[in-house]
Amino acid sequence: MRKLCLLALLCSPLAMAQDVKVDTNSFMRLPNTASTLQLQRLDVADHATLLVPANVTELKVEQMHLGREARIAIVPTQQSLQLLVRHAQLDAGSQITSRGAPGTYEKTAKPGRNLNLRIESLDAQELSVDARGGAGAPGYVGLDGANGQEPGCTWGEAGRGADGDNGGNGHPGAAGGQVRLELPRDFPSEQIKVLVDGGAGGLAGVGGKPGAGGKSKGCLVYRTDGGKSGRPGAQGEPGAVGAAGSLTVQRL
Template sequence: MRKLCLLALFCSPLAVAQVVQVESNSFMRLPNTTSTLQLERLDVADYGTLLIPANVTELKVDELHLGREARIAIVPTGQSLELRVQRAQLDSGSQISSRGAPGTFEKAPKPGRNLNLRFESLKAETLSVDARGGAGIPGYVGLDGANGEEPGCTWGQAGRGADGDNGGNGRPGAAGAQVRLELPRDFPSEQIKVLVDGGAGGLAGAGGKPGAGGKSKGCLVYRTDGGKSGRPGAQGQPGPAGEAGSLTVQRL
């Protein structure tokens, strides 16, 4: 049955399926062939994860169940996602996550994905949504200093080691998401846990190591002293946190 449902999701421009079920301790990715999906039932069992790809912008579900520690993970992108659920049961530790991706030396961090979540009926100990921004790019590590030259027996003295370069500064974290919740009037406010903090700033780059001084050398006539080592490079500064997002709650 599950294979038939997934086949329907792949083939229809406005995908409609009977049931999509993610088994316990497993991972499933929705197809990226359509931007709008409509499901009669979505069941993510205990410790399971359902991934919603970046191109999906609207998901309608008649009945949603998230088991213990189950996750709906949403790929971050510039387009917001609208999730409309008629009846939802969210077990302990379950979460909806649209957290941004951390930055790397090749890619900038991504902000949390904006969400419009509507639950017409909701049973949950906690409605947990993580829409924080991605962490910033770490600072570059400073280059190590070169070692000093060794002396000869007939000339000069040992060379001093070069100083290490300073580490680079971390880059700013990405912004948190804009989250809008539409919830039943009787769902307690204290059971809403939504994180929209900006991403942590990138870690400071470590300073380069100092170069070693040239080694002392004993000769027949005299002995040359060793050169002094260089100084280590200074550590960079951590990057600033990203801008916080926002949360809007509307009661149905």
């Protein structure tokens, strides 16, 4: 019932809700019906995750609490996200992540989403933000070589196996996100942990297996030797690491 009420409250262009709570060890996705959301209180319990959709570009929160190992996960997209918090309490192991998505054979890797995070009052042992780029897709595996043709008893010789195709090169990783933090002046710099590394390059594609030569064959009059096997395909090259993002910290 609480989730239905939340959905009803978040249907206007400037959506407002009093409280949003994600229970322990559970997952909740904010509705994607509005680009700007304003919450009175956001409570993500221990080991729970709140997903912020790609179309949300501004999220304002008066009171935010992240429990132990809790996550705010931000879907990657080209539009940056403004996350504005009046007061935040962050328990051990909690994290805000705007990581890019890994590449696949059909899609390229996505960069970390750009994030502008402003927290006016912060109670935490550590502020952890992960905006690393997605890993590149692996290279294609080379095709195996065809087997050589077997000989006949009255003609020819065994065929040589075909060479395996070379493996494809891994695709490059995506860039890390651009992160801008606006934090209280008294929050220690050594307690700010932000990752903006580029994504790892895709693994090299494995070369195809060599085709086997035609088998030897014994006949009444003579025996035909077997054919030679082909050569295995070469392994591709690993993809390049994505470009690192950037971090800017401004004190309030």
